[in-house]
Amino acid sequence: MNPSSEKDVRFQEPDGLRSKTGDTDVTPSKSHPDSELATSDRSGADAELRVRASQIARLTYKQYETIRDLSIEAGMAAEVAATTALLVADPQDAIAQLKRRRQEVIAPDVTATVLDLDVFTAALVRAPENLRMGGRRYEGDFAMPKYTATKDNKSLSFTLDTFEHAADAMDFYFAELAKTDHEVRETNTYGADIRQHGIRQGGILFPLKLKFSVTEPGLAGWETADCYGRVYFTQDAEGVTAAEVLEWLRNVPTDGRELSSHPLQKRRNALLAIAGKVLSGGAITEGEEIRLRRAVMPRTRMIVSVSVSTPMDEVRRRVVSLQHLDRPTPFSTVTDWQTRAEAVLAWLDEKGLFVHPPDVTSATVKRWLDAPAEAVAKGECHGDDIAMIAIASLLHSPDTKLDRQIGKALRTRGVIGVQRTNARSEVTAHVICRELRGGSSDSVRSSLERVLRWTALRDQEVDMRPISVLLKQAEDELQQEAEARSRGRKPVPGPATRQIAARAAYHLVCGPADKHPLLRRSSHGSGKGEGTESGQVLQKLAATLPGLQQLAQAIFDGRRGFPVRSVETGTAAEDRVDAPREGEVLSEEKLRKLALEKPGIADRTAAQQVADDSKELSELTDQVTAVVEKMGKRTDDDIATAALSYVEDRGWADPENTIPVLKKALERLGYWHEVYRVVNRQRRTDAPATGEA
Known part of the structure; x- marks a missing residue:
């Protein structure tokens, strides 16, 4: 399948497009929150590792041939069948399913022969056609051609036949693929979690044939129909480039010697060595642990063949759209966060991490937080006691031991990436507001969540x-x-x-x-x-x-x-x-x-307060004077021709009894002023003479 030496162009991404993440070291940082596992967490992590280890099995050349032949018999394109064994984690499971082939409805009016297998992420082709890039395609920012189906409709087809040289086609291919990588990094909130813990939910794969030149043989493999992001994050974290995957798939083994030296077989054997240590109870390094976690995408659906005349590329688009565009009925925001709150409270209760008064048990705290209205109604505590317990238990400074426990609990309910920004304050607000009833509770929760962002309330x-x-x-x-x-x-x-x-x-x-x-x-x-x-x-x-x-x-x-x-x-x-x-x-x-x-520096003595009142009185007097002058100018005629104003002609009835009020105020002011004059006259009389010599 290799082209002639004269035209043998190796798949290689241009230097400017290679990953800049530098995340090729599979050993996690000691400072990463998940690298410090409590003893009680270790058992769960070990159990998951044992499952991961048990997913991987040896591949012999005999098994390779059996999988290839059974795949062709099931309707798979021969080129795709030749690479299938390289990506299945458990060859015997693949053989068993191929012998008992199963039909499934994968889209409305579309049935297909399918396999549900654990597969190695390193062997998967990141799909050149991606639904996420649909908008950019028609805006002129994404030029990657769309799939077609092969004539026999046994696989998808992707061909770059407009370039004179295969090297130019590859440069174009990897440049466009880098745009999809960037889009995934910017929009997928699960990247950090997948890099650290691997893929826990399988995707859907379709068979694909690729050609970069009309004159050169192509290659075949399985493309990431609905799981591009998951595969990208694991491949990038492992330092596996898109070019390497294509190079590995182009070199199809033809005998046992070629299989044993194949890069994907070497990766399998390295993983088997790690898996063997895990299953036998041996010690492994953190780097080996994280590599094992990233290796396999579990229970992945592989579309072997379709039983309709609809072109496979259209079948794929229907399937992917059902997965991504036709979303399930959403839950309310309150349901989302209360479900997460339940997970966090159960986690803290299990590990005895509630912060509470010495005379209150952890079980009582859990009961109070689960049903605060009932606890307050019975007089067991005040509402602010429950709020204080929730704040003390759930709000901690970032990256502290207790905060990391909250993060682990939140991850069990899908709080990953950008959702984590205010996740603690959201959960705390929803727990505290469980006591509330009525339609205004949403606005109350929102207001409380903003209050709880104040960092002084933590710890x-x-x-x-x-x-x-x-x-x-x-x-x-x-x-x-x-x-x-x-x-x-x-x-x-x-x-x-x-x-x-x-x-x-x-x-x-x-x-x-x-x-x-x-x-x-x-x-x-x-x-x-x-x-x-x-x-x-x-x-x-x-x-x-x-x-x-x-x-x-x-x-x-x-x-x-x-x-x-x-x-x-x-x-x-x-x-x-x-x-x-x-x-x-x-x-x-x-x-x-x-x-x-x-607050400012202020003189609050009586003398200063009276001085302030005097200024206010002067302003009010100006207002009174202005109103009186305005009243004196009111007339029904033009002011220039009128002989008298309205009040000069007809008078003023004082309907609000204003004159007596003003007179009384004036009398008091006059009296106070007379007192001032007498007091100050007396002071001048009592003052000692300061005559000149």
């Missing part, structure tokens, strides 16, 4: 001391923060301050069901001061004494089921048994004003 304990005690400690911490700032150091909220902030956030966001949250996330197009996110508002409240008092008041009133009272500046929070009157209730606007008001 906490659960402090069950009375709020009054926590408040006193928080006041001392606030003083320490001020001293730190005065020395040019960044202040860090203390434990009591963070405890009060976390508990108050629960009541300010998840308050009485008939009230809107006092701490809502900002809305698009909000006015001045309204665009500050809820987490920032909480942070600013916790940084001032008036704000701290208001947060404590939110806890006091929230625990009694009251609307939150407004705490005036200079007064302290109180745990009162009576509900607040209408004028005492805190509003969202007042809370934001309190948070965003910048």
Whole structure:
């Protein structure tokens, strides 16, 4: 099958298109979260490794011939059949299925002979036709030709026959394929997980013949119909290039000696050595472990032949579209995150990692978090106690031991890649909001999630001391923060301050069901001061004494089921048994004003306050004067021709009884002014003479 020596062009990607990831070292970094496995996690990892090891078996030349011949008998193109044995992980399983061939419906009105086998990812051709590139194709950014079917409809066909030289065709091929690789890297969120843990769900493969020149023989293999991304990430992590795969498939073995020296057979034997150590209980290196994880794509469906006249390329497009375009009915966002929350709570419960008070058992904590409304209704705890336990158990600094455990639990429910950015705060918000009922719960969860992004809420304990005690400690911490700032150091909220902030956030966001949250996330197009996110508002409240008092008041009133009272500046929070009157209730606007008001240096003596009042009075007097002048000019006629204004002609009835009010105010002002004159005259009389000599 090799071309003549004169035209023997090896498959090689142009230098500028080779992978720049540098991820050819199969040994994971010691700093990677998953390289530090707890003892309790190791058993599960070992069991998975044993399964991976058991998927791989030896391939003899006799088995190679049997698989080739049975594949041709099943309707497979001979060229594809000649490479099939190289990619199946367990040859005997392939032989058994080929002897008992199975028909399946793979698309509407399309049946096919199929195999469901474990296959080596290193031997798969990354599909030159990719559904993901459909948009770019018609925008002119992707020029790779589409598949056709062979005349006998036994395989897909891909031919680059417009190039004079095969080398030019290859340059074009790998340049276009690199665009697909880039698109997959940018859009597939599972890349990092696949590189580290391998492929856990198989895909669909179609037989493919490729030709890069009309004058040269082609090659054949199996292409990644719906699993391009999965295969790309494993091949790239293993340092396997698309060019190497094509080169391996072009060199078809014709006897036992050629099979034993084939690169894919050598890879199989290296993996068998690792698998043997795993199955016998021997030790393997981290590099060997991760290589074994990446080696095989399990239970992969291979389309051997189709039993309809529809061209195979169209059959493939139908199958791939069903997998990617015709998506299953989605779950609601709440269902997604509550399902993930269940997984995280079960994980923490199993490993005894809940953060809770000493006198509360882990089982009780799990029950509280599963059914918070019931626990609060029975009086077992306060709602903010449950919120505090959830925050302390679920929110940790990135890459710490506890945070890595949360990450592992989330991965069991498909939280990978970019979804992980706010996954912890999302899960925590959904756990805390389990107590809520009603249509407003979505907006409450969203507001709470924004609050929980504040990094100061991470890495906490659960402090069950009375709020009054926590408040006193928080006041001392606030003083320490001020001293730190005065020395040019960044202040860090203390434990009591963070405890009060976390508990108050629960009541300010998840308050009485008939009230809107006092701490809502900002809305698009909000006015001045309204665009500050809820987490920032909480942070600013916790940084001032008036704000701290208001947060404590939110806890006091929230625990009694009251609307939150407004705490005036200079007064302290109180745990009162009576509900607040209408004028005492805190509003969202007042809370934001309190948070965003910048404290400054102010003279609060009576003299200064009277001076401030005098300025305000002067401004109001100017307004009164302006209104009176405006009244004096009102007329029904043109002002230039009117003899008298309306009030000069008909007078003014004083319908609002304004004159007596103004007279009384004027009398008081006149009296105060007379007192001022007398006092200052007396001071001048009592002053000692300072005559000149």
